[in-house]
Amino acid sequence: MNTIRTKICGITRPEDALAAAELGADAIGLVFYAKSKRAVSIEQAQAVVKNLPPFVSVVALFVNENEQTIREILRQVPIDVIQFHGDEDDDFCRRFDRPYLKAVRVQSAADIQTACAKFPNARALLFDAYHPTEYGGTGQSFDWTILHGN
Template identity: 45%
Template sequence: MRQRCRVKVCGVTSVSDAQIISAAGADAIGLVFYSKSSRYVTPERAALIAKSLPPFVASVGLFLDAEADVVRSVLAQVPLNLLQFHGSETAEFCEQFNKPYLKALGMLGMTDADALASYMAQYPQAQAFLVDSHAPGAAGGTGKTFDWQTLPKHTMRPLILAGGLKPDNVQEAILTTGVYAVDVSTGVEASPGIKDPMKVQAFMQNVYKTL
């Protein structure tokens, strides 16, 4: 029996949404600390959301080219399990907070497996790499997919697939790529930052169908 693909629902902005997502069976929620995002949450609100999570549901903090002091300030207020860096952060920057981290990679124009491997080698301590449809160094949350066939089947560390995922394509995405995890935001929303319970449940049900 194959291992279930892990699921992170990103852009969570309320305790009620976090509880709906957790009850549906997701493994993690994402909290966005990029102030230009429509899914941005203040550290104060994020702390309430993170503290409401049940055991074994992880809280992930998303940053995009934030100052180190900003990341430290968030960590002082919010009980995050993982950090997720979406910008041009170096490995040295990502590692200074003594927290496990994910590094995002925009796949727009990235069609070479060797180029992907080279990028991953620059972040030897990253727990996994999130591959999204945006341009390298840009923000995610575009709601668009990229060509999943460009992803190699075997990589040095786990891949997390993002970009344009929704209930009606997540099953195909998992079976096509064999990724360790999927990350969804726009595809399960009623409006930016507000999750739709029915879409969340449908998304999780289709993930389970891949087993």
């Protein structure tokens, strides 16, 4: 059975997280990537998740972050799922005792097939438009018809 779940990513303010939850979001995403205009500090993240209702998952998004920084954030912020958006491999993604999502920049059907083989432990794969210098959040889309049959 296919169930649609909704994650609103790039939340930076507690009131936006609560609004997303009230409107039915299953999860909120916190971006821990300094180059993003939606990046949050640990303190901002703590404030955002402090008053979330139960059953709203908190997803932490990282892009090529070092292990020590990720562990420090996980120690200070209650995170349910990690979303890796960079060049991380499956071994790295599994180090944090949390389920993980892996974002894949897609140019062709082969990218999808390769990702399925390379990330067998991912809870899910998130397919995003390829951009040569950015890791997502570009507002661009890819040809979704290549998802058929994969």
